[in-house]
Amino acid sequence: MIDQTGNRAVPPLTPCEEAAWQALGRAVVVIPRVLDSDLIESDGLTMTEYTVLMNLSEAPDGSLRMSGLANYVSITVSGLTRVVGRLSSHGLVERARAPTDGRGQLAVLTPAGLTRLERAWPSHLASVRRRVLNHLGGIDLAAFADAISRVADADRGPPVRPGRRPFSSGR
Numbered sequence: 001m002i003d004q005t006g007n008r009a010v011p012p013l014t015p016c017e018e019a020a021w022q023a024l025g026r027a028v029v030v031i032p033r034v035l036d037s038d039l040i041e042s043d044g045l046t047m048t049e050y051t052v053l054m055n056l057s058e059a060p061d062g063s064l065r066m067s068g069l070a071n072y073v074s075i076t077v078s079g080l081t082r083v084v085g086r087l088s089s090h091g092l093v094e095r096a097r098a099p100t101d102g103r104g105q106l107a108v109l110t111p112a113g114l115t116r117l118e119r120a121w122p123s124h125l126a127s128v129r130r131r132v133l134n135h136l137g138g139i140d141l142a143a144f145a146d147a148i149s150r151v152a153d154a155d156r157g158p159p160v161r162p163g164r165r166p167f168s169s170g171r
Helices: 015-043 047-058 066-073 077-089 111-131 141-151
Strands: 063-065 093-097 105-109
Touching: 015 047, 015 111, 047 063, 047 066, 047 077, 047 093, 047 105, 047 111, 063 066, 066 077, 066 105, 077 093, 105 111
Parallel strands: none
Antiparallel strands: 063 105, 093 105
16 A cells, blocks of 8 residues: 555554553553662662663673673663762772773672672562562463563664754754
8 A cells, every 4th residue: 555655554553553552652661660669769779770780790700891781771871871880889880991902891790789789689579570560460471571572672782872863854
């Protein structure tokens, strides 16, 4: 089907597709907010700080390049620099030069950071169960995880830099 401008017309969403799209859109806004609020209240960590600590805890030697960590956390490198700075000021993370090239920066989890993560984990897990997983009863979680993983493909790269305007006319 071709529209009046010669472009291929995209069929409208079905009512079921529209409901799924709107529910997903709301969930991607609400879930991070409520999990962040729960973590701040229970453990004094933001969701981003927790995610940084978690990713470092799962990395070999407890360290990751800042650019790679930014991708895992889905924030810009400059945003990650601020988060790592806050965590560093509390002794939870250290910064180090990458041994392979000397130019790259690593974020390194400290023993205190691992302890803080381990202390926050039970309340975060309870929040994830209460806010998300308890609402997914009766569905095929493996199929759900697979579908969401395809939507949020980790290979898409780092987040878009601030200031980039994808619809600008170039002026």
